[in-house]
């Protein structure tokens with residue numbers, strides 16, 4: 001479920017998110033409640049095993065708005081009693097009262113966007129909080145009784161050194177969250193960071209290199225690929241020493257706290273997206289909701305035509321080949337890899353009949369290995385995972 005509002009747009013963010021005043025939050029909540037009602041009619045045969053309320057910043061909504069949303073989900077969907085229910089809460093937007101209320105409505109996992117424990121880096125990223133404010137929010141989350149907490153981090157931030165990244169990892173692991181996501185920064189088009197660091201930047205002025213131009217503008221340097229990899233290896237080793245298992249390329253957890261929602265995504269479980277711009281995969285079909293706030297706000301979902309127009313966009317039934325490709329390139333993100341047996345169960349064909357030459361080639365190149373019935377990336381394969389994944393496209 002997508003809640004698109006944020007207090008302020010971060011400098012690296014290309015998500016569908018924007019600041020929203022109280023009136024927008026109220027009208028969005030109303031629309032979401034309508035959407036839940038009409039979408040649930042198509043999900044009668046499903047039991048929900050996980051819910052992820054993300055954004056944007058879901059915790060920016062008023063308590064009564066989030067309560068209404070959670071109650072609507074509970075009443076309209078068949079939710080498994082042990083379902084994992086995650087809510088993203090950004091530091092600086094969570095009150096103790098709201099957290100207690102989320103918990104009483106069934107939320108059992110909180111995901112917090114910290115990104116860095118260095119205030120200078122936070123400021124450069126355009127985050128609204130300091131590390132101290134994060135600490136206060138983290139304490140509130142624990143005090144409210146949440147025993148499953150994720151902290152999101154970003155490495156390879158402009159100006160970041162291996163030392164400062166290690167310091168972030170140290171500070172965060174001292175708090176003992178159950179789960180840590182640590183992604184490297186990607187400079188996305190359409191963001192303020194793209195204007196400062198995008199590939200196109202030096203094209204503007206042939207006489208100046210990208211570095212010279214940045215120096216002139218007093219911009220910190222973006223870590224190069226070698227430094228980015230060094231930070232990744234440090235993350236892997238340091239978190240392992242601290243008792244975190246890397247179960248996906250960029251995700252680490254204590255045993256038993258792997259994010260069930262994300263694992264579902266990487267292993268082809270069906271999902272229904274709710275809210276502005278959200279994506280779905282159901283009955284072998286992909287589709288998404290409109291990303292236009294105006295269209296969503298004015299949508300009359302009770303009318304079938306409008307429902308289909310706004311909530312079934314780019315409706316597409318995946319072919320067998322496309323499903324196989326996804327099985328491989330999503331599954332290979334998991335450290336345990338993809339199951340050869342699972343491939344037969346899903347597609348009725350031996351994985352070697354479909355991908356034999358590709359598997360052999362990648363094994364010869366030292367990028368892939370077969371272990372106990374699972375094909376998985378080697379460490380070298382992880383370093384150039386985009387190349388490896390692309391080999392599975394038919």
Ligand code: SF4
Pocket residue numbers: 005006008009010013014015017055056057090113
């Ligand atoms: S809080 Fe998250 S979604 Fe919102 S602007 Fe920042 S990065 Fe984007």
